[in-house]
Amino acid sequence: MNPLAAIGRIFLGFLAGAGRIALFAVTAVSHCVRPPFYPSLVMRQMMDIGYFSLPVVGLTALFTGMVLALQSYTGFARFQAEGAVATVVVLSMTRELGPVIAGLMVAGRIGASMAAEIGTMRVTEQIDALVTLSTNPFKYLVVPRIVAAVAMLPLLVLVADIIGVLGGYLVAVYKLNFNMSAYLKQTVDYLQVMDVVSGLVKASVFGFLIAMLGCFHGYNSGGGAQGVGRATTNSVVSSSIMILVLDYMLTELFFSTR
Amino acid sequence: MAAMDAPPKIAIAGLRKAFGPKKVLDGVDLSVGKGDSLVVIGGSGTGKSVLLKTILGLIQPDAGSIRIDGEETIGMDSSARERANARFGMLFQGAALFDSLTVWENVAFGLIQGRGMARAEARRHAIENLAAVGLRPEVGELSPAELSGGMKKRVGLARAIATRPEIIFFDEPTTGLDPIMSDVINDLIVACTRDLGATTVSITHDMQSARKIATHVAMLHGGRIIWTGPISEIDRSGSAHVEQFIHGRAEGPIQMQVRA
Secondary structure, X not given: OOHHHHHHHHHHHHHHHHHHHHHHHHHHHHHHOOOOOOHHHHHHHHHHHOHHHHHHHHHHHHHHHHHHHHHHHXXXXXXXXXXXXXXHHHHHHHHHHHHHHHHHHHHHHHHHHHHHHHHHHHHOOHHHHHHHOOOOHHHHHHHHHXXXXXXXXXXXXXXXXXXXXXXXXXXXXXXXOOOHHHXXXXXXXXXXXXXXXXXXHHHHHHHHHHHHHHHHHHHOOOOHHHHHHHHHHHHHHHXXXXXXXXXXXXXXXXXXXX | OOOOOOOOOEEEEEEEEEEOOEEEEEEEEEEEOOOOEEXXXXXXXXXXXXXXXXXXXXXXXXXXXXXXXXXXXXOOOHHHHHHHHOOEEEXXXXXXXXXXXXXXXXXXXXXXXXXXXXXXXXXXXXXXXXXXXXXXXXXXXXXXXXXXXXXXXXXXXXXHHHOOOOEEEEEOOOOOOOHHHHHXXXXXXXXXXXXXXXXXXXXXXXXXXXXXXXXXXXXXXXXXXXXXXXXXXXXXXXXHHHHHHHHOOOOOOOOOOOOO
């Protein structure tokens, strides 16, 4: 096989895939603003994405904040800069780790479940059945998931930020013997509104990405159980990678001139 | 097959669909008269399901025309398509019941989502439709996972007729069922469609089922309709393909691909 042809084929395949995802996203967004709307389905998805993700997001945020305090302390101690631990923990959590950790956890928990559920509906002809029952599958299946994810991810990230900072506080105060009020003062003093807002905006973008890719891979799944499994894997892998890529791009957008 | 003066309910002309190099439909011409029950027969992989899904707009054809009551449906925008689909009902091969809903919610789905009917009234209609296919009201509270294959088909049939559609499609309605349950489903199909006065198109391999539910038969082979006529004439079709198929003979003009 000609290696150049093989590279060309892979590149064209990549472009075709990206184009299909972009078209899917545009179609989904256009349906978000056109009736009919399904508020009860949106509420159900909000519960699933928001409420039921709280334990996993909270736990990972707690330990992330704890290990962040521990690691930054051991690093900063070499330069006698231990006082910066509180600032590093709060800025890292709100700007980066809160949104990224919550995004990755939700991608694993919710993105996979969306791809599996919609993929199963595809291979068992339930999506075709929706069409024959005069129900647009985009409006019924995709839009509620995207709206709920965009709305709930910022709330999850807000909780993750608070729990992560609490984790750092617990380690700093009870293990590293920081002064309780001095730690809290330093946490608040250097925190700006933009630090939190940028994290929440990232969270909304990640929410859209996770739901859109989960739905895309499920909607286009085929080949029975194996196809659904592949859709689930692709959903988690692609949304995890895209979360990290977009995290860099959004950070560049928010903070590159600062 | 419709009377000459009556316009066909469904008129298909020059319908073509290929998946890559594989031509599945290669110029299908077919018309179904109002109130007729057409059964499309043909071997596995000859494009029977593709034909139904193309009529429903689930698959876009490469060329051709599909007219419902004289109105062209190919190229319709999505809202027009939704309106057109409100006239259809379909029983899927695996019933395609929604796992996340109870049985009565499945049956009432088209009434609630498609017609905007209140849930309480839709529930009453759903129970009536379940009764029409021989299922007790208690079944309505079960989830689809709790049903046997035959019950799923009955629920699928109840869902297909719930909106009182003008046209109903049956995709392999008796596949996977024992002979007695197959006969029960055939009887239900005949009774329900007669009561509704609906036009039906079914696809099946089961000749016993075809003889019971069809008024007309069309045979799909090589991407084209190679024979069509009333069910009463199928044994005198004069087509070697039809003869081989209805008698289930391995020898004949239809060569099954044994090796992949």
